[in-house]
Amino acid sequence: MSEKAAFLTIAAIVVIVTFVTLINRFLYKNSIVSRLSFIVGLVIIICLVMGYCVGLLGFNHLLWIVPVIIVLSIGITYIMASFTQKPLDDMLSKVDALSKGNLDVT
Numbered sequence: 001m002s003e004k005a006a007f008l009t010i011a012a013i014v015v016i017v018t019f020v021t022l023i024n025r026f027l028y029k030n031s032i033v034s035r036l037s038f039i040v041g042l043v044i045i046i047c048l049v050m051g052y053c054v055g056l057l058g059f060n061h062l063l064w065i066v067p068v069i070i071v072l073s074i075g076i077t078y079i080m081a082s083f084t085q086k087p088l089d090d091m092l093s094k095v096d097a098l099s100k101g102n103l104d105v106t
Contacts, residue, residue: 003056006052006055006056007052010048010049010052013044013045013048014045014048017041017044017045018041018045020037020041021037021038021041024037024038025037025038032083032084032087035083036080036083036084039076039079039080039083042076043072043073043076046069046072047069050065050068050069053065
């Protein structure tokens with residue numbers, strides 16, 4: 001595949017991922033789903049750019065790209081866990097209050 005075709009393919013995927021993320025943001029407003037879809041879309045774009053760098057610069061650059069991807073993966077996993085943990089804890093506390101007979105939980 002030529003360099004121009006590879007770049008256009010990656011650009012098209014970036015546009016598609018961005019469009020899908022915006023649709024999710026519009027449909028799900030400020031929910032966990034919209035936040036997680038944004039993060040997953042960002043991960044896809046980063047992996048595409050890193051893969052493009054390896055294809056363009058050669059396999060020698062895997063020595064710095066793989067550690068960067070590992071660090072980004074750990075950071076993104078932490079961010080996703082923090083996004084999902086608070087709403088799940090709130091839901092669990094409300095269900096616990098309901099199980100104890102408190103019907104005024106909102």
